[in-house]
Amino acid sequence: MSEHTFATLVRQWYAEHARDLPWRKPDVGPWAILVSEVMLQQTPVARVVPAWAAWLVRWPEPADLAADTPAEAIRMWGRLGYPRRAVRLRDCAVAIVERHGGRVPDRLEQLLALPGVGTYTARAVAAFAYGQRHPVVDTNVRRVVCRAVAGEPDAGPATRPADLVATEALLPVEPAAAALTSAAIMELGALVCTARSPRCGTCPVESICAWRASGQAVPAGPTRRPQRYAGTDRQVRGLLLGVLREATGPVPHQRLDQVWADDVQRSRALSGLIQDGLVEPVGGSSFRLVGDGPPVPVLP
DNA sequence: AACCCGTGGTG
DNA sequence: TCACCAAGGGT
Incomplete structure (x- = not known):
């Protein structure tokens, strides 16, 4: 298969079928791109769109978020899930202000050093923000490349160096075209080459797809461990945080006690929230979102 | 490396 | 219906 052909076909398909997502518009800056990427970590696009817009209205630049409390970040995060990301995003804003003068850095090494920013982000x-030529490998890209190029059922549990190498080989030399290609491959994985029921009939690279040619083998075992939720600490954390998020300022522990009957598990969940920088004890028997409280009066 | 971390839509 | 899972990161 020709790498050039693959990239060209996918880009042509993207030009016609790409979703009109707000963070793909021309004048969207690096900070807005970064916020979108963090929100999209394990949260579906449809739920991110409105949250992203509201977030940027309130905090148009990293310094704006850095100056506000973790509590407000957690509230604004709403119900996107994994609220640790809200705290890390604020930590990230603080780091951008302290290390980079309030501007999102453009070097991979500097980006990787930011809280909540990993290989993908x-x-x-x-x-996407700076137009550089780097393979961008998320779960969609990994799946597409694994199937189309290697002809294998599916990718491994996490991004590996080999995935970056395989994807890099598909990218055109010109940086802007490479970035566009990455977005296009990602979109193809999200809309056509999906995990569960791929729509090969509408796929632009069906004719050169190694997986299609080999009969679309199915993964041998479960791709990953099933996510369980009901009855777990995660559910209890979610319930506790829900109460704290709706309250203003400290909440007496008695009110938190009502969300889950098991004392041991509830305590463990609360400790976890404190450990993660989401919640803090106040006055011995109450708890609040970190930094939450009445606004500081402005001195005359 | 394996496991933990939320939430809500859906086939 | 309910198991599955969605633009990952941290430890």
Whole structure:
């Protein structure tokens, strides 16, 4: 298969079928791109769209978020899930102010050093916000490349160096075209080459797809461990945080006690929230979102 | 490396 | 219906 052909076909398909997502518009800056990427970590696009817009209205630049409390970040995060990301995003804003003068850095190494920014997000920002030529490999890209190029059923549990190498080989030399190609492959994985029921009939690379040619083998075992939720600490954390999020300021522990009957598990969940920087004890028997409280009166 | 971390839509 | 899972990161 020709790498050039693959990239060209996918880009042509993208030009016609790409979703009109707000963070793909021309004048969207690096900070807005970064916020979108963090929100999209394990949260579906449809739920991110409105949250992203509201977030940027309130905090148009990293310094704006850095100056506000973790509590407000957690509230604004709403119900996107994994609220640790809200705290890390604020930590990230603080780091951008302290290390980079309030501007989102453009070097991969600097991006990777930011809180909540890993292999995928760093590359996504470098490519989509700054037009650099880096392979951007998320679960969609991994699946597409694994299938189309290697002809294998599916990718491994996490991004590996080999995935970056395989994807890099598909990218055109010109940086802007490479970034566009990455976005296009990602979109193809999201809309056509999906995990569960791929729509090969509408796929632009069906004729050169190694997986299609080999009969679309199905993964041998379960791709990953099933996510369980009901009855777990995660559910209890979610319930506790829900109460704290709706309250203003400290909440007496008695009110938190009502969300879950098992004392041991509830305590463990609360400790976890404190450990993660989401919640803090106040006055011995109450708890609040970190930094939450009445506004500081402005002195005359 | 394996496991933990939320939430809500859906086939 | 309910198991599955969606632009990952941290430890």
